[in-house]
Amino acid sequence: MESPLKIAVDFDGTIVEHRYPEIGKEVMFALQTLRKLQEQGHQLILWTYRSGKELDEAVEYCRRNGVEFYAVNSSYPEEEFDEDYDSRKIDADIFIDDRNIGGLPSWGEIYQMINPHEKPTLEEELKSLAQSKRSIFKKRSAR
Numbered sequence: 342m343e344s345p346l347k348i349a350v351d352f353d354g355t356i357v358e359h360r361y362p363e364i365g366k367e368v369m370f371a372l373q374t375l376r377k378l379q380e381q382g383h384q385l386i387l388w389t390y391r392s393g394k395e396l397d398e399a400v401e402y403c404r405r406n407g408v409e410f411y412a413v414n415s416s417y418p419e420e421e422f423d424e425d426y427d428s429r430k431i432d433a434d435i436f437i438d439d440r441n442i443g444g445l446p447s448w449g450e451i452y453q454m455i456n457p458h459e460k461p462t463l464e465e466e467l468k469s470l471a472q473s474k475r476s477i478f479k480k481r482s483a484r
């Protein structure tokens with residue numbers, strides 16, 4: 342496989358729908374995609390505004406769903422943040438966040454951007470087609 346990446350992932354609005362401080366419903370295929378990226382050897386970092394109890398709940402939610410983060414709100418597990426020496430921005434190769442300019446792509450698209458040489462299976466293509474139709478429908482019905 343290609344070299345593993347450090348992938349920073351936001352929580353609210355990205356892995357789950359935005360219901361902070363509650364935990365919203367899963368954004369479609371988020372956890373399945375993260376599990377797959379994890380299996381491929383990538384290092385997933387949870388990079389969220391959550392802290393304390395709300396942060397613990399997010400970490401636990403992901404763990405229950407088979408996603409174990411390499412680090413949480415830090416560049417590596419043992420990092421002890423010292424603002425005199427360390428930057429708040431973490432060291433990652435890719436950031437997945439619903440506040441990206443242009444918004445959050447579907448998780449199928451995210452998977453493909455990270456694995457550009459993998460051709461989607463027919464099943465995946467159908468799923469992502471169904472997903473994009475559904476989001477068009479949502480936008481229409483929201484008017």
Ligand SMILES: [Mg+2]
Nearest residue numbers: 351353354439
């Ligand atoms: Mg967010």
